Amino acid sequence: MERKIGEKLLGVEHISLSFGGVKALTDISFDIREKEVFAIIGPNGAGKTSMLNVINGFYHPQQGEIHFKGLHRKQMRPHEAAVQGIARTFQNVALFKGMSTLNNIMAGRNLKMKTNLFWQALYYGPARKEEMKNREYVEDIIDFLEIQAIRRTPVGKLPYGLQKRVELGRALAMDPELLLLDEPMAGMNIEEKQDMCRFILDINEQYGTTIVLIEHDMGVVMDLSERLIVLDYGQKIAEGTPDEIRGNQAVIDAYLGVAHTN
Amino acid sequence: MIFIQPFFDMVDDPVLFLQVIWEGFVTGILYSLIAFGFVLIFKASGVFNFAQGIMVVFAALTLVGLHEAGVSAFVALPATILVMYVLAFSVERLVLRSLVNQPDIILFMATIGLTFFLIGFGEFIFGGEPKMMITEELLLPYDSITFFDDMLILQEIDIAASIIAALSLVFLALFLGKTKIGIALRAVADDHQAALSVGVSLNTIWVVVWFLSGVIALITGIMWGAKSDVSFALSIIALKALPVLILGGFTSVRGAIVGGLIIGIGEKIGEFYWGGLVGGSIEGWLAYMIALFFLFFRPQGLFGEKIIERV
Amino acid sequence: MFYREAGQFKTTYIADQELFPVKQDRWGILLIIGFSFIVIPLIANDYWLQAILIPFLIFSLAAIGLNILTGYAGQLSLGTGGFMAVGAYSCYKLITIFPETNVILLILVSGFFSAGIGLIFGIPSLKIKGFYLAVATLAAQFFFEWLFGRVKWFYNYNDSGAIEVPVRNFFNIAVTGPIATAQTRYVVVLCIVTILALIAVNIVRGRIGRAWMAIRDMDIAAELIGIRPLTTKLIAFAISSYYAGVAGALFVFTYLGSAEVEVFDINISFEILFMIIIGGLGSISGAFLGAAFIVLIPILITNLPRMLGIPINAATVEHFNFMILGALIVLFLIFEPHGLARIWSIMREKLRVWPFPY
Numbered sequence: 001m002e003r004k005i006g007e008k009l010l011g012v013e014h015i016s017l018s019f020g021g022v023k024a025l026t027d028i029s030f031d032i033r034e035k036e037v038f039a040i041i042g043p044n045g046a047g048k049t050s051m052l053n054v055i056n057g058f059y060h061p062q063q064g065e066i067h068f069k070g071l072h073r074k075q076m077r078p079h080e081a082a083v084q085g086i087a088r089t090f091q092n093v094a095l096f097k098g099m100s101t102l103n104n105i106m107a108g109r110n111l112k113m114k115t116n117l118f119w120q121a122l123y124y125g126p127a128r129k130e131e132m133k134n135r136e137y138v139e140d141i142i143d144f145l146e147i148q149a150i151r152r153t154p155v156g157k158l159p160y161g162l163q164k165r166v167e168l169g170r171a172l173a174m175d176p177e178l179l180l181l182d183e184p185m186a187g188m189n190i191e192e193k194q195d196m197c198r199f200i201l202d203i204n205e206q207y208g209t210t211i212v213l214i215e216h217d218m219g220v221v222m223d224l225s226e227r228l229i230v231l232d233y234g235q236k237i238a239e240g241t242p243d244e245i246r247g248n249q250a251v252i253d254a255y256l257g258v259a260h261t262n
Numbered sequence: 263m264i265f266i267q268p269f270f271d272m273v274d275d276p277v278l279f280l281q282v283i284w285e286g287f288v289t290g291i292l293y294s295l296i297a298f299g300f301v302l303i304f305k306a307s308g309v310f311n312f313a314q315g316i317m318v319v320f321a322a323l324t325l326v327g328l329h330e331a332g333v334s335a336f337v338a339l340p341a342t343i344l345v346m347y348v349l350a351f352s353v354e355r356l357v358l359r360s361l362v363n364q365p366d367i368i369l370f371m372a373t374i375g376l377t378f379f380l381i382g383f384g385e386f387i388f389g390g391e392p393k394m395m396i397t398e399e400l401l402l403p404y405d406s407i408t409f410f411d412d413m414l415i416l417q418e419i420d421i422a423a424s425i426i427a428a429l430s431l432v433f434l435a436l437f438l439g440k441t442k443i444g445i446a447l448r449a450v451a452d453d454h455q456a457a458l459s460v461g462v463s464l465n466t467i468w469v470v471v472w473f474l475s476g477v478i479a480l481i482t483g484i485m486w487g488a489k490s491d492v493s494f495a496l497s498i499i500a501l502k503a504l505p506v507l508i509l510g511g512f513t514s515v516r517g518a519i520v521g522g523l524i525i526g527i528g529e530k531i532g533e534f535y536w537g538g539l540v541g542g543s544i545e546g547w548l549a550y551m552i553a554l555f556f557l558f559f560r561p562q563g564l565f566g567e568k569i570i571e572r573v
Numbered sequence: 574m575f576y577r578e579a580g581q582f583k584t585t586y587i588a589d590q591e592l593f594p595v596k597q598d599r600w601g602i603l604l605i606i607g608f609s610f611i612v613i614p615l616i617a618n619d620y621w622l623q624a625i626l627i628p629f630l631i632f633s634l635a636a637i638g639l640n641i642l643t644g645y646a647g648q649l650s651l652g653t654g655g656f657m658a659v660g661a662y663s664c665y666k667l668i669t670i671f672p673e674t675n676v677i678l679l680i681l682v683s684g685f686f687s688a689g690i691g692l693i694f695g696i697p698s699l700k701i702k703g704f705y706l707a708v709a710t711l712a713a714q715f716f717f718e719w720l721f722g723r724v725k726w727f728y729n730y731n732d733s734g735a736i737e738v739p740v741r742n743f744f745n746i747a748v749t750g751p752i753a754t755a756q757t758r759y760v761v762v763l764c765i766v767t768i769l770a771l772i773a774v775n776i777v778r779g780r781i782g783r784a785w786m787a788i789r790d791m792d793i794a795a796e797l798i799g800i801r802p803l804t805t806k807l808i809a810f811a812i813s814s815y816y817a818g819v820a821g822a823l824f825v826f827t828y829l830g831s832a833e834v835e836v837f838d839i840n841i842s843f844e845i846l847f848m849i850i851i852g853g854l855g856s857i858s859g860a861f862l863g864a865a866f867i868v869l870i871p872i873l874i875t876n877l878p879r880m881l882g883i884p885i886n887a888a889t890v891e892h893f894n895f896m897i898l899g900a901l902i903v904l905f906l907i908f909e910p911h912g913l914a915r916i917w918s919i920m921r922e923k924l925r926v927w928p929f930p931y
Contacts, residue, residue: 056797082799094797096790098855099783106780107787111799113780117808123775131779174798310704360907366703367649368906371850374843375902382895390888501839504708541723550712557701557709 005226006034009210010178011067015054017047017234018062024050025061025234032178032212037204039213039221042231043254048214049091051231052180055212056088057081069177082111087176089167091183097156101166104155105141108173109134141169145199161192168199178210179203185217193220200224222246230254268535277414282534283527288420290526291427292489295482296499297506297518298431299475304512305438306447306471309358310366312373315501316380317475321346322395322483322492323388329396339400339480346476354468381494390494395487402488423485430481434474435515443470505553525549609763614756622755623828629868630759630766631823636848636860637773638816643846644854645777646809647789648698652710653817653845655717658837660687660818661825662721662728665736669729676741676749677761680822687818688811690717695810699803714839721834735833738826749826758827765823769816774857776812785809786855847898851905853914862913870897 010032017025025047032038040048053059055066057076065074068084076084087108096104113134119127142148145165150158155166164184171179184200185193197220203209215221221228222242230238230245232254238245245251272279299314324345328338357376361369397404403418438444443466449457450467457464483492486499506525510517529548537544617626635657642650664683668676694713698706721727728736740750747753748761776782784805787795792802825832844867852863871894878885909915 058793058797078793078797079799079801082797088797090794094791094794096787096794098790099786103783103786107783107795107800108798110780110784110787115780117776117781120776120779120781121772123779127775127779170798357903357907364906364910367647368910370649370704370707371846372903372906375847375850375899375906377899378843378847378895379899379903382892382897382899386889386892386896390892498839501711504704504711508705508708541719543719543723546719547712547715550708550715554697554709554712557697557705 005036009034013065015061015064028236030229035208037211037225039225039228046231047234056086085177087171087174088180089171093163093167095155095167100152102151105138105169105173108170141172145169161188181213183214281414282530286527286530290523291424293506293526294519294522295427296503299478301518309369313376316377317479318482321479322487326393327388335400342480343476346479347472350472350475392491392493395492397488419488505549508553528552619755622759627828630762631820632864633861634766635817635820635845636864638813639845640849640860642809642813646785649707650710651707651842652713654837654842655714656687656814656817657821658717658721659690660821664822683822684815684819688815691810691814695807698806735831737831762827847902851912853912856914859912859914
């Protein structure tokens with residue numbers, strides 16, 4: 001299936017971010033196009049997570065702007081980002097530990113559920129219809145991610161790898177146009193990584209979702225992404241296709257001996 | 263309108279105003295002492311121990327109870343400290359330690375439960391009737407000094423209370439800030455593992471904490487008991503420590519002092535000058551409203567640490 | 574092996590989402606409801622109704638309210654007593670101003686006043702969290718204790734400072750006031766509590782309930798998936814206070830008959846908090862379990878020594894009440910923080926395979 005890479009979806013323009021005296025990001029610019037899989041790589045502490053946090057409104061940059069779907073903005077509240085169609089997962093799994101898998105993913109549908117308090121109190125009628133419609137949607141995601149067996153398990157009890165999958169499911173439930181994944185494979189073994197790769201590729205192909213990925217496993221990055229940028233100490237040191245980056249001396253220097261392939 | 267009138271009253275009779283401020287100051291210093299008890303435990307264990315309030319009452323009751331049983335005042339003092347030490351030790355070992363990994367809200371509720379238990383237990387042992395603090399036996403003064411032709415009356419016990427409380431607070435601040443043990447305590451509060459790895463003995467720290475909290479509870483109990491009776495109504499006063507802690511932050515000694523004074527003086531002025539206009543007795547809630555007001559501008563309190571949430 | 578679910582497959586999501594998917598549960602609940610509505614009014618004596626069942630139901634209602642705010646939405650509140658007082662005193666003023674209006678309607682309306690107050694005191698929750706918020710709710714508690722005690726308009730300038738409940742009828746049967754029978758009052762309370770509990774259950778299993786739990790578990794993440802923290806918290810405060818308000822009105826009008834504002838002091842706030850801790854945070858059935866527990870303990874402590882022949886005076890009973898309650902709270906929080914509700918579902922799990930535990 002040919003992935004049709006479309007127009008510019010997200011534009012990052014001259015973003016600079018600092019915390020007190022520490023400069024997390026310095027003058028970063030890049031574009032992301034519709035339907036592509038884009039990776040942000042770099043050594044630890046390079047500012048990759050901060051970059052994602054800026055894109056979805058959690059951090060507010062001191063300088064620069066973000067373009068998303070034609071809208072310029074310097075600052076966006078995280079809630080707005082969600083409404084605009086940006087979803088993300090986190091390095092340290094930000095799931096709702098007290099709720100089950102099903103409820104966590106259903107929570108991702110909250111944006112789309114509109115029935116008011118009165119019908120909610122009654123349950124029978126429009127509220128139940130909406131609940132069932134969204135339940136079906138969520139069940140499709142559950143099937144897709146192969147997590148049927150843990151539907152009712154409180155996510156706090158799940159192993160780390162499954163938690164990351166549930167978190168992906170919750171992000172998908174938001175029906176996002178842009179999906180930001182922060183180290184989705186961290187802590188996984190080979191089989192789990194293969195499953196995750198499969199899911200990410202399927203999400204991109206079937207749903208047409210644009211994906212931005214932070215990942216340390218170079219093999220995964222090279223296989224999944226069409227383009228990537230490399231950050232080091234908060235600055236962009238390279239941008240291009242996997243092949244171009246592979247041979248880039250600056251990138252190799254930055255990593256200083258970190259293995260490039262698995 | 264009539265709510266502006268009080269400002270003029272203050273200017274009209276500055277001696278009266280001074281009297282009110284003095285009363286507020288005394289109350290405020292005592293609030294600070296109570297608050298400090300909370301701060302100490304919070305710094306040492308990260309737990310907000312609601313039961314500190316009841317500890318103060320317990321200390322006072324134990325002291326009075328021992329004296330009634332025939333023990334002389336100056337023997338009863340160290341005996342009470344010993345009792346409080348054992349109490350603090352038991353609370354930490356039995357309750358706080360078992361809840362080590364639970365969210366803060368659970369810990370807080372457990373200490374509320376503990377408070378109820380100690381109220382029942384205390385009433386069971388000591389009986390529920392109010393008692394008199396043994397101020398004379400402790401050689402505390404009970405006269406008054408007057409200034410300005412008897413217009414400004416300062417109770418000697420209040421002066422004594424303020425001096426003792428202020429000295430205690432200064433001593434404690436210095437202890438925590440300058441001595442080896444004090445610094446070790448702060449290290450433990452920050453990170454148990456790290457503290458252990460640089461050789462801090464946790465047990466020593468805990469002994470110090472229990473001892474200190476017992477002493478503070480006793481001093482506070484004596485001072486409060488001297489001003490009003492010793493009864494379980496005192497634990498309501500301990501609730502007042504909460505607005506103080508909100509203003510001052512849970513981890514700052516300076517904050518406890520400043521917070522206590524703001525609340526103490528603010529309350530007294532509010533009650534005296536405005537209370538009558540709205541029906542009186544607004545001291546019950548004024549402190550909380552003051553705290554709430556400040557919280558709007560600084561949700562972490564005046565001296566508290568800014569809570570940075572990382573995702 | 575009477576509690577097996579084998580063979581009960583759900584073929585639609587609707588069926589799976591039902592409140593009581595297990596058939597035995599459904600029968601059990603219908604039995605309890607039938608028993609409560611039909612059998613109890615006929616056989617229960619006045620003491621049981623007046624001293625146990627009516628307060629149990631009323632406290633359950635308040636506990637549901639607090640559970641919504643603290644158990645589901647994660648906002649610790651120590652001001653339940655204050656919100657109950659608002660309900661009670663609004664109801665009192667409403668029946669004074671509208672003596673001809675149906676009292677049950679007025680009780681339900683008075684909840685809205687509490688809800689409004691709850692909204693106001695919920696506004697700080699945007700910036701303030703955890704203990705700090707708890708202290709803000711204490712502000713509400715102490716303020717309303719003061720307001721209804723000092724501002725005479727609220728108790729119609731009575732010399733006693735107390736509010737007295739007049740006789741009011743519902744279709745010619747006295748529902749409140751000295752001549753209303755315990756049976757009548759019981760049925761009224763039962764109806765109101767059952768309906769409101771059902772509504773609570775419905776809200777909690779839908780999108781609003783999930784939003785509350787999301788805010789409770791990790792409010793940053795909740796915001797990032799599109800849930801608005803302030804709106805969600807405010808809704809929790811409003812609904813929770815509504816329930817507390819109605820409970821407060823019922824407390825005075827169908828249980829006490831007359832009251833001074835002290836009945837709504839901080840002790841009742843703590844009591845209700847204890848109910849939801851023991852019953853189970855984040856569980857509607859837990860609210861009932863916790864309320865039952867706390868209503869029954871003092872009765873047990875009073876009567877048990879008597880039955881065993883040990884003499885015990887009233888003051889000591891009070892002391893033991895406090896001690897046992899406090900100890901239980903600590904024990905539950907240490908060993909089973911999800912309360913009786915969790916203990917009950919563990920028992921049901923065991924029941925599934927009984928009598929073959931392996």
